[in-house]
Amino acid sequence: MPNIARMYFITAICFLIAGILVGLKMSIAHDYAAVGAHAHINLLGWVTMALFGAFHALNPRGAATRLAKIQYYVYTLGVLVMTPALYFLLTGNPSLEPIVAVSSLVVFAGVLMFAAIIFRTRAG
Structure with missing residues (x-):
């Protein structure tokens, strides 16, 4: 298995653990204000990264391309910044909205890079 695939799987499982912990916290506290952040952690972190890893595997x-490595770091950075910022935004810190917005654009840039990897791989 290529190293980038392994990196994605390791990162994905870390996000799954984080997503479950956020879900447990919400459930125990009976406070579901952060449900949007919980969903983003699980979908962008766990599911999407696992799919990226499967594609690379x-x-x-x-x-093996340089773009794949850059894409991993760009996407991961975006999700790492966006999800906790979104959590705190949804739980009462509106000053984090610009950070959520910018990091969302970073995530999108990572998705566009992945699209380029798919099209290049398919074309080759």
Whole structure:
């Protein structure tokens, strides 16, 4: 398995653990204000990263590119910044809205990079 695929799987499982912890906290406190952050942690962190890892595991040629490594770091940074900022925004800190907005654009840039990897791999 390419190293980038392994990196994605390790990162994905860390986000799943974080998402479950946020869900447990909400459930125990009976406070579901952060449900949007919980969903983003699980979908962008766990599910999407696991899918990125699976793609790279099945397409080692695309995984070996410099773009794949850059994309991993860009996307991961975006999700790492966006999800806690979104959590705190939803639980009463409106000053974090610009951070959520900018980090969302970073996540989107990572998605566009992944699209480029898919199209390049398919074309090759």
